[in-house]
Amino acid sequence: MVEIEIRTFVPDDADDVISVILPIQREEFGIDITADAQPDLRVIPDFYQSGKGQFWVAVKDGAIVGTLGLKDIGNNQAALRKMFVAAEVRGREHGVAARLLDALFAHAGDVGVTDIFLGTTDKFVAAHRFYEKNGFSEIPAKDLPRAFPRMAVDSKFYQRKAAAP
Structure with a gap:
């Protein structure tokens, strides 16, 4: 098994993070989006790694193959963003998505985040199953906190209570 x-995330990862995320969005899922339309990707330390937030990468043979961000939205709540795993390391046998999520849950518990919210598109059906399997419940958009950073493409929303410290 490959380690x-x-x-x-460290600032030197910025270009590699974009090179993982954009092809998945554009080529696999046909979402017409550019890096410029996602300014958070250019300022990960300021956008994600502040307050109770954080950003993780999965690295295989020196290359980034997965990403996951946690955006502090105040009130001990956070938004899960930018969860992407390269096709060649997807699936249970690699466990990349699960390990990224474990890091997020551990961090959320350590810093006192009580609720984690996320938005996704109807197209990411496998992601919906993954989130539900990992304790997220679908919620109507009207139940999102006001501070939740909604993306135009998001049409399904989920919430999960973070593990109690």
Whole structure:
């Protein structure tokens, strides 16, 4: 089994993060989006790694193959954003998505985040199953906190209570 390391984002990772996320969005899921339309990807330390937030990468053979962000939205709540795993390391046998999520849950518990929210599109059916299997429940958009950073493409929303400290 190939060793995959989960670690926090460092500024030198910025271009590699974009090179993982954009092809998945554009080529696999046909979402017409650019890096410029996602300004958070250019300022990950300021956008994600502030307050109770954080950003993780999965690294295989020195290359980033997965990403996951946690955006502090105040009131001990956070938004799960930018969860992407390269096709070649997807699936239970690799466990990349599960390990990224474990890092997020551990961090959320350590810093006192009580609720985690996320938005996704109807197209990410496998992601819906993954989130539900990992304790997220679908909620109507009207139940999102006002501070939740909604993306135009998001049409399904989920919430999960973070593990109690």
